[in-house]
Amino acid sequence: MASTVRRAAILGGNRIPFARTNGPYARASNQDMLTATLDGLVARFGLQGERVGEVAAGAVLKHSRDYNLTREAVLGSALSPWTPAYDVQQACGTGLETAILVANKIALRQLESGVAAGVDSASDAPIAVGEDLRQVLLELNRARSPKARLAALARLRPSALRPEIPRNGEPRTGLSMGEHAASTAVQWQISREAQDELTMASHRHLAAAYDSGFFDELVTPYLGLSRDQNLRPDSSMESLARLKPVFGTRLGDGTQATMTAGNSTPLSDGASAVLLASADWAAQHNLPVQAYLVDAETAAVDYVHGEEGLLMAPAYAVPRLLARNGLALQDFDFYEIHEAFASTVLATLAAWEDPEFCKQRLGLDGPLGAIDRDRLNVNGSSLAAGHPFAATGGRIVATLARLLKEKGSGRGLISICAAGGQGVVAILEAA
Template sequence: MRSSGLIRTQVPRRVAIVGGSRIPFARADGPYATCSNQDLLTAALGGLVERHGLHGERAVGEVVAGAVLKHSRDFNLARESVLSTGLDPRTPAYDIQQACATSLQAVIAVANKIALGQLESGVAGGADTASDPPIGLNDRMRHILLAARRAEGGTARVRELARVRPKHFVPEVPRNAEPRTGRSMGEHAARTAREWGITRQAQDELAALSHRNLASAYDSGFLHDLVVPFNGLARDQNLRPGTTAQKLAALPPVFGLPDAEGHPGAPAEGPAGAAEPTMTAGNSTPLSDGAATVLLASEEWAERRGLRPLAYLTAYETGAVDFTEEAGEGLLMAPAYAVPRMLRRVGLGMEDFELVEIHEAFASQVLATLSAWEKQGLAPVDRGRLNVAGSSLATGHPFAATGARIVATLAKLLAERESAGPGALGLISVCAAGGQGVTAILERA
């Protein structure tokens, strides 16, 4: 009996990260305002194809990618993007989605197949455009139109359509709010900031450092083979090289302010003004457009094509928290539990990592996560090893693209870091909507 194609008990193969390609991230309603998710993902994927010579018959085994803000036309986003590039049109592809962790989960999906011997190579990625969100008919109008479609006969159809009123033309716009709580992600983060005692100054200092580090990464040429220019942009539009904590301190708070009735917006229960709001547009990520991709492969595949692995994906862990009012674990705090659990499983401590990459949804969330890790007994993270090439506060955060950006960046950082030898480790931590988190460990090749 042939066993080919079956899942067998065997030692998993090492999964190499060969390279990455992304387009510069843009602020919403900016240079990419008229671009679709497919336009963005195609550009990032096309850059990967060109840089790594992925033309030809089945050069890549599979493509996995996704988007968070999807139109109905995006139902087959990954596959349609493949067909718009130089990849072999016989390359299969499928979509995946887990909010801000989408493309990191795509990396894990591809990696698992490579490790099991089901693929030799694959591409993971993600794209999002906040400039072109899906705006639909409101439910009342939709129900009327569906009823009219089901009606038998012209008279019955006209009767249903006659129920349409001007109010039914008000569109449904995607809301930046958690369905379970009605609070925005920023409001949840403001509550966590208060609970963990995260100061405004600490947030602004972290945000300023993110901009300085990203500017240095561009100026040194580090990002030259990771970022492909697109639609007039060569650098991330949100980058402000001259940002300082002093300049950020002048910005007004945008989350945690009392509402019109005098109740606190999000930080915690209590009277209006009980806590000074600390979160601003400067220490929070902006709505962004962009796309990012990562090339993964077996060592044998990379060697055959003359490509040098940058790093290996060696471990990963997902997690989720109960962020409801009763539990109050914090919407973006799942990595605070997932990382310690992963490190216990593989027998590592925080001191074993050369570099640490934490997705900067908000500066307050990064700082709260660091504090939570220490509270659980992990060693403090050396700030000189944290997000050394900048992160989401400076680059921006197109939801589904962030994980792939971080994986490609960390892999190259490990490969080129002078103080890191073979086997040096890097940690990835990504929080996501719905109280979720995805974490991973990379090892220098």
């Protein structure tokens, strides 16, 4: 086995524009979108018939029949059918986690090239039968005689026929992600105005990036959509202020409810992919390296018993990552903090600025401090683009790699919160 570890290069990415749920991609399955995204990546990098080392991808909302979703998509794509693939699932961290997995294998010389991807459809969501009906059906399947089958069927009640649609909620708390985030927002006293400002910035930055052609080499249109459907370039504080709060309305007297449909991400459909490789492979294929994935960290918090907010895990992952790399929070040229909710980003930043949190929770001597907000999500993030869960990581990695390439130097931090009280964070450096 080779002994030295090397850096994994990010060569670029591709995604389809993100659509709002039940929008233009309402009839597209995860496999449809992932295949189209891989084909766009193949076209951009001339990988027709190429056997890349592996394709790692995943979806959060997944049909049981899609147990081999990624491999199926590879088989239908223009990549070589001899390309291995596997599925990964770590809630909203899936997209970044696949990039870390592929990068680590490249670093360890187990791979020369790989594609990390993610896809999600909230429109074509799997619908499960209720638990009662499921038990009846299983028993029916086990039954050997007509009599046994009748007996099984006799237990069926009309109420059992109600389907179970997957909910955006935590199994252990019964609260939706938005409700969790709302209580964190109250805890950190995140104002409505601050959330709306972040939202407006996200829309304006994303629109400007599209207008400047930044996404020409990152996005391939799909089913007639050529920009993210959720994007509202004309978002204003006034229009955002008119929206009624949708989360946290039952907290306290209700006056603390600040989270609206504007400053929360909508349910979305979409897919993204990132091409990673060793520097050697990139050179052999004449593909310029855009950035290197330097290091990554994941963390989880105990949100169940009230010790920490559901989406606060990145606040813990980042200091560990910084310490390992001997960096300060201020040593970055770009910060890509996934905007699950505007309040999540703001609560995370507030926590890092808070001496007590940093001392007691993170075990640091002092606060991590503030970041230069002009370096935060400079080309927009999930509030404007939308958030097809597993596709967000790939969107961010490819966006940041391109930002670093355009700048020609520097370092970027990625922070993504995920369901289950988890966080996935990573550092990218310019080539």
